[in-house]
Amino acid sequence: MTSRLEPGDTAPAFTLPDSEGKPVSLSDYLGKSVVVYFYPAASTPGCTKQACDFRDSLAQLNDLGYAVVGISPDKQEKLAKFRDAEGLTFPLLGDPDKEVLVEWGAFGEKQNYGRTVQGVIRSTFLVGPDGKIVKAMYNVRATGHVAKLLRELPA
Template identity: 55%
Template sequence: MSPTTSGRLGAGDAAPDFTLTSDAGEQVTLSELRGRKVIVYFYPAAMTPGCTKQACDFSDSLDALSSTGFEVLGVSKDKQAKLAKFRERDNLTLTLLSDESLEAHQAFGAYGEKSLYGKVVQGVIRSTFVIDEQGTVELAQYNVKATGHVAKLRRDLGLDGGPE
């Protein structure tokens, strides 16, 4: 299945496949993670306050998410070198992926029109997707807030509220 006419994915859609370069310079292909549950989140820019908060929250929750079978992938349009600096600067433990072409962003409906300070602009739509072991979207969340999102996601998944 492809995104709906709005360009957005919903529960039951097949997750679009991608191969992206990680902060460590390795190729990561979504379909190669079949058999595992995957959380893919798209964020606007590494090393900005909101994106740092969100990445640190995911990193702080990674052990709890991993213990319940989840792999977490953070995707931005940043270059691989900037993602490596982001990981090092903030001691991040999750995998960060570079999508400079925005192909994965667009396939997931995580790039397009959004409101920024009252203006309509084209840009990254902060979004999170939970993908099951067969590669099907279980949960698609668009326009999520950077702060508090991971705790809410954990509650939505029936896990605890996350670290305080």
């Protein structure tokens, strides 16, 4: 069973390549609040809906003091194609080895059409300016998730 992060835990550090191949680290956001979300695969219907919801809500999230970072097991080329096709303006990071996904509890057993499978667990985390988890949400829905997140953001 994959261990899950809880509010108050220190967010596991990472450095992953973005869609341009440039390294992006969680420590780049120290002193800022950041939404880190994990999704199964670029350019699939649910992941596209979720990414576009984040894109469409980015100004509102930024105004509330939150940056957004998306992480999937995709390689740089697929992330770049996804970014360009959907006009995404926040970093998309690739974790093909799934090490970061596992550390964050976003990879493991999940239910898929009634079967238990190994895969990416759609998850979203709010990380505070101190690098601690403020909110950990596992098995989130792709549709309506960002609107729900905005309603629940700490003031």
